[in-house]
Amino acid sequence: MSTVSDPVSGPTGPVFTAPVNLSPSRVASFTSCPLAFRFSSIERLPEPPSLPATRGSMVHRALELFFLNPPPGRTRDALGAATDQMFDEYQTHDDLVGLDLDERALEQLRRDCTALADNYLEMEDPASVNEIGLEIRLEATIDGIGLRGIIDRLDRTAEGELVVTDYKTGRSPGPNYERASLAGVSFYALLCEQVLGQRPSALRLMYLKSKQTITTEPTDQSLRFLMTRTKAVFDAIGRACSTGDFRARPSGLCRSCAFQRWCPEFGGDPDHASIELLGADGTVTATPAPSTEPITPSTP
Numbered sequence: 001m002s003t004v005s006d007p008v009s010g011p012t013g014p015v016f017t018a019p020v021n022l023s024p025s026r027v028a029s030f031t032s033c034p035l036a037f038r039f040s041s042i043e044r045l046p047e048p049p050s051l052p053a054t055r056g057s058m059v060h061r062a063l064e065l066f067f068l069n070p071p072p073g074r075t076r077d078a079l080g081a082a083t084d085q086m087f088d089e090y091q092t093h094d095d096l097v098g099l100d101l102d103e104r105a106l107e108q109l110r111r112d113c114t115a116l117a118d119n120y121l122e123m124e125d126p127a128s129v130n131e132i133g134l135e136i137r138l139e140a141t142i143d144g145i146g147l148r149g150i151i152d153r154l155d156r157t158a159e160g161e162l163v164v165t166d167y168k169t170g171r172s173p174g175p176n177y178e179r180a181s182l183a184g185v186s187f188y189a190l191l192c193e194q195v196l197g198q199r200p201s202a203l204r205l206m207y208l209k210s211k212q213t214i215t216t217e218p219t220d221q222s223l224r225f226l227m228t229r230t231k232a233v234f235d236a237i238g239r240a241c242s243t244g245d246f247r248a249r250p251s252g253l254c255r256s257c258a259f260q261r262w263c264p265e266f267g268g269d270p271d272h273a274s275i276e277l278l279g280a281d282g283t284v285t286a287t288p289a290p291s292t293e294p295i296t297p298s299t300p
Contacts, residue, residue, distance in 0.1 A: 016042045018241040021139070021146030024184030027233050032253055035270060037237075038246040039259045045277050047258040048288060049098040055109060056169040057095060059116045059208065060152060062086040063167060064134050066117075067126070067153065074126035076118070083117050116169050116208040123211055132156050140194035143227060145234050149187045154200075161201035164188045172207035172214070181205060182216050186226045189218035199223075246270070258288045 019026070019041060030037040039045045065082035066074060087110060090096045101109065120126075133154040140147055153165040166185045173181045185203045193199040205214045216222075240246050248265045260266050262273035277288065 015244055016241040018042075018238045021148050022230060022234060022237075023148050024187045027187075027230060028184065030233055030237055032251065033249040033257075034236075034240055034246040035248040035263060036253075036257060036259060038240070038270070039262070039273055042241065042246075043274050045259070045273055046288070049095040050256060051099060051109070052170065054095040054099060055112060055116075058086055058090055058109075058113050059169050060135075060167055061089065062113065062117045063120060063152075067129070067131055067134055071127040071129070074129075076121060079117055079121065080114075083114055086113075119208045119211050120167075120206070123206055123208075123213060129153075130156050130158075138188070138191040138195045140191055142190060142194060143231060145230060147187060147191060147230070149184075149191055151188050151191075154192075157201070162192055162196070162198055163202045163204065164192065164200045165204045165206060168205055168207045169209060170207075172210045172212045182214065183226065183229070186216075186218060186222065187230075190223060190226065193223075261288070
């Protein structure tokens, strides 16, 4: 059940209760668009499932099931069986059911998921992987900030080093955006160090669509930079919650945003969203319909 974080009157607008922890997705959400962050993470307003996010979750689940096999059993047939099991599980999953796909679209989704999972086999030999954890949830408090995240796969090398592997089903970033793409997975280095007592020797992003792997080594300098940035975001969220000043940040993400109709950039009123989507008791009564037509911001 989703509930709203009740605002109270403040000097420049409503005041919200700030979140007590951050995850890589929350940091990315706030930096991409503070107003969308308010809707999703502060007010906890419902959002319809999206095809890219659902496809990504499905492929992650297929690979998780695949790695439950012992190394010698990680064959192409085993991956096919894991993908079939994943589809069986998702038949009643809200993320898939909510897409309301017809048979043709559902079959296309199956082909896409199968292709992405199959691409993995061309990127490394799964029989050589010594995974010690799948979909690991870690939480820690660092410098007074609660951090949490889910590691897709944690491996241990023959030398005893930890390696974090994160699967991606979207497009791989260009050279100018590789550093930004690694910010989220760098969270996991901090969490491993705090919770497991060991810093990973490598962080890997495996882009299944392009069959490209980006690898980096976390260093003292890179992790200090990450914490400085995270602290800045945490403080900015706190200020926005105390003033109610969550600004919209127009970008290409607006095309798929579930909250367009309540965004000032599109002529909407942010305070109407919770009224329309939540009942008087704060429980969900409606879900915003996904946009079907291109909309452009009303401001230059």
